Amino acid sequence: MTTRNAVAQSSARTTKFGKKLTRHKQLHRMLTRKSGVTIAQLQKTFGWQAHTARAAISAQRKAGCVVDRLETDKGSVYRIVEAQSTQ
Template identity: 40%
Template sequence: MTRTAKNNAPAKTTKPKRKTKASIVEALLERKDGSSLADICKATGWQTHSSRAFLTGLRKKGREVVRYKNDKGASIYKLTTLDTGEGGA
């Protein structure tokens, strides 16, 4: 029996998506309640100024990052979707 190229090809496996610090922070910011700066620092090991700089970088890339105060007075950051106004009535 002869083998065809189809039979000799190795099976494709999907690699799990690489978990970067940036993807971790974005996941934290996409949560329903957002994330505090302390949570971001703890999850990434970054200092506060580095975490704030990352948030600024997201804004420069066109992502909308909102900040609000929770009931304890702590700042909470959250990614929101931008409403471009296209496709509306």
């Protein structure tokens, strides 16, 4: 289901060279922010259900990223603290 708001947001998610970011890259950027990201923010941004957002975070872990979870009054905040380097 695509809404006008989602279409407007997706067109705004481009790099300075006009290349569209994938959801995987958008998620990685959100997780590497200093403030991290909540499940509710992922749901709003991507239109995902809570279990889908948690599965996407799990996929980042499987890809070698160390994801930290901090419990706050607004819910769990997830943040990548270390990414495994590829050699």
